[in-house]
Amino acid sequence: MKKKIYFIQPSYRDADGILLKGKRLYIVSLALPALSAAVPEDWEKDCCYEYFSDVNFDTDASVIGISSMGYEIFRGAEIADIFRAKGKTVIFGGHQPRLSPGFAAEHCDSVICGNPGKKEIRRILDDILAGNLKPQYDCVPDLNYELDYSVIDPKRIFLMPVVTGVGCKNNCGYCCLASIFKGKYYLRRQEHLLNELEYLSKRTHRIAFVDTNIYNNRVYLISLCKKMTERKFSFIWGAQCTIDIGDDPEALSLLRKAGCRVLFIGLESVEQQNLDYVHKNVLVEKFPEQIKKINDAGIKIAAFFIYGMDNDTINTAEEMADFINRYDISLPMINVLVPTPGSEVYQQLISENRLSMQSEVDFLKNNVTYNSSFNICLYKPLHMSPQEVEDGFIDLLRRLSDYKLLFRRSKSDSIFLSLFLFYMNYLFRREYLILRKRRARKDRSESGPIRSDVAGQ
Known part of the structure; x- marks a missing residue:
C-alpha cells in the first residue's frame, strides 16, 4: 500500500x-x-x-x-x-x-x-x-499545531479563515455543534495562531475568525487582541461572537484596535419565548443597548436570525424587519429554521412527529431540499403552516431589500468595508428576487391552464 x-x-x-x-x-x-x-x-x-x-x-x-x-x-x-x-x-x-x-x-x-x-x-x-x-x-479536539495554509490559494479566497479554537460555551438547542461540544470549548495556544497570522500577513490583509464564538474566553480574547496590536498587523477582520460582548467596553475597544470591523452575532429572534425555548441565554430587551455599544465602538454587526420558530406568527416578518431596520443591523443574515440532524430541535420535532421525515437517514438521503433549506420549511410549525412560513420568509426579505436600505446598511468609515457590506446585502436582495420569481412560477403552475369558458372574460 x-x-x-x-x-x-x-x-x-x-x-x-x-x-x-x-x-x-x-x-x-x-x-x-x-x-x-x-x-x-x-x-x-x-x-x-x-x-x-x-x-x-x-x-x-x-x-x-x-x-x-x-x-x-x-x-x-x-x-x-x-x-x-x-x-x-x-x-x-x-x-x-x-x-x-x-x-x-x-x-x-x-x-x-x-x-x-x-x-x-x-x-x-x-x-x-x-x-x-x-x-x-x-477524537478529542486537538488543533495545537500550526496549520498548513499552503493548501489555500489566497487569490481565490475573499477572507482567509483563522481560528482560536473549537466548540462553544453556549448550548443552544438549534445548533448542531451544541450537541457535539455540549457547552465545552478547546482553545489553541496563541503562539501557533500568531505564527500563522505572521505568515498570512505577507499574503492578505483580509481574515475572518471562524470560531463558533470568539468570546468563549474573555481573558484569552483580550490577550490575543493586545498581541495582535503589538505586532502591528494590518488585517481588517471579522469574527463570530455572542451579543453579551456589547456589555464589555474594554473588549470592544481592544477588538477595534486589533483590526476587527465586523462581528457576526446570532440574535436569532426578537421574541424572548423563542430564545428561552432554545436555551439561548440572552435578553431581547437588552439587544438595542448592546447593539448600540458595539456600533459606537466602530464595529459593524452582521446578525443571524431564524424565521419560523415555534412562537413565530404571520406577524413575525414585519416585527423582525422593523427591528433590523430600526437598530442599525449592517448585514441581516436570515434563514428558515433548519432542523439539523443531531440538534436538540431536530430531536424535539422527531418526538412530536412534526418533521417531514422521521428517519434521520431518510431525511438526509431523500430530502434533497436539505441541500438548500434556508428558505424551505421542513417541519410543522405551531402557529403557521409550512407554506405560511415560506411565504412569510419571502415577505421578510422583501421588507429588507430596498436599495435605500442596502445603501444605509453599508455605510462605514472604510471603503473596503462599505463595499463588502453592500455586496453581501446585494446578495441578500438577489436571493429575494430569485425566491419571488420561483414562487410566482410555482403559483402559475399550480393554478393550471385557463379554462376556455373564462379565457375571453
Missing part, C-alpha cells in the same frame, strides 16, 4: 442538481489546512477543494479523506462511492458525518468524529497499514 492520502473538501449540488464550481469563494473551511498539517512526514499528501478544481479520481493515493461540514455530505457520499469502487480506503470526517454516522458509514470504511490532531491521524493511518481500521474513531 502506498503511503499517500488524498484529502477532499467536496462542493455541493444546488436545488437543480448542478454541482457548484467557481474561481473565488467568500471563505473556505479550515479542515484541509488542519488535516494536511497533521499528516506524518513519512506519508505523501494531496488536497482538493472541489469548488475550485476537479477531484482526481485517478490519484495514486491509497487513502481518501473526505471532510463535510454540512451540505457537502451528499456530494461527499458520491465521491466516496466512486473511490471505494476503485478499491481505495475511504475515511469520512467533519461535523455532519459525526452528527449522522449512520448515513456516512454506508459510504466509507471509517467515520472520524472530532478534530483529530497529529497523534490521532498517526494512529488512524497506522491502523490502515496494519489492516485494523476501526469503523469509527472518537
Whole structure:
C-alpha cells in the first residue's frame, strides 16, 4: 500500500442538481489546512477543494479523506462511492458525518468524529497499514499545531479563515455543534495562531475568525487582541461572537484596535419565548443597548436570525424587519429554521412527529431540499403552516431589500468595508428576487391552464 492520502473538501449540488464550481469563494473551511498539517512526514499528501478544481479520481493515493461540514455530505457520499469502487480506503470526517454516522458509514470504511490532531491521524493511518481500521474513531479536539495554509490559494479566497479554537460555551438547542461540544470549548495556544497570522500577513490583509464564538474566553480574547496590536498587523477582520460582548467596553475597544470591523452575532429572534425555548441565554430587551455599544465602538454587526420558530406568527416578518431596520443591523443574515440532524430541535420535532421525515437517514438521503433549506420549511410549525412560513420568509426579505436600505446598511468609515457590506446585502436582495420569481412560477403552475369558458372574460 502506498503511503499517500488524498484529502477532499467536496462542493455541493444546488436545488437543480448542478454541482457548484467557481474561481473565488467568500471563505473556505479550515479542515484541509488542519488535516494536511497533521499528516506524518513519512506519508505523501494531496488536497482538493472541489469548488475550485476537479477531484482526481485517478490519484495514486491509497487513502481518501473526505471532510463535510454540512451540505457537502451528499456530494461527499458520491465521491466516496466512486473511490471505494476503485478499491481505495475511504475515511469520512467533519461535523455532519459525526452528527449522522449512520448515513456516512454506508459510504466509507471509517467515520472520524472530532478534530483529530497529529497523534490521532498517526494512529488512524497506522491502523490502515496494519489492516485494523476501526469503523469509527472518537477524537478529542486537538488543533495545537500550526496549520498548513499552503493548501489555500489566497487569490481565490475573499477572507482567509483563522481560528482560536473549537466548540462553544453556549448550548443552544438549534445548533448542531451544541450537541457535539455540549457547552465545552478547546482553545489553541496563541503562539501557533500568531505564527500563522505572521505568515498570512505577507499574503492578505483580509481574515475572518471562524470560531463558533470568539468570546468563549474573555481573558484569552483580550490577550490575543493586545498581541495582535503589538505586532502591528494590518488585517481588517471579522469574527463570530455572542451579543453579551456589547456589555464589555474594554473588549470592544481592544477588538477595534486589533483590526476587527465586523462581528457576526446570532440574535436569532426578537421574541424572548423563542430564545428561552432554545436555551439561548440572552435578553431581547437588552439587544438595542448592546447593539448600540458595539456600533459606537466602530464595529459593524452582521446578525443571524431564524424565521419560523415555534412562537413565530404571520406577524413575525414585519416585527423582525422593523427591528433590523430600526437598530442599525449592517448585514441581516436570515434563514428558515433548519432542523439539523443531531440538534436538540431536530430531536424535539422527531418526538412530536412534526418533521417531514422521521428517519434521520431518510431525511438526509431523500430530502434533497436539505441541500438548500434556508428558505424551505421542513417541519410543522405551531402557529403557521409550512407554506405560511415560506411565504412569510419571502415577505421578510422583501421588507429588507430596498436599495435605500442596502445603501444605509453599508455605510462605514472604510471603503473596503462599505463595499463588502453592500455586496453581501446585494446578495441578500438577489436571493429575494430569485425566491419571488420561483414562487410566482410555482403559483402559475399550480393554478393550471385557463379554462376556455373564462379565457375571453
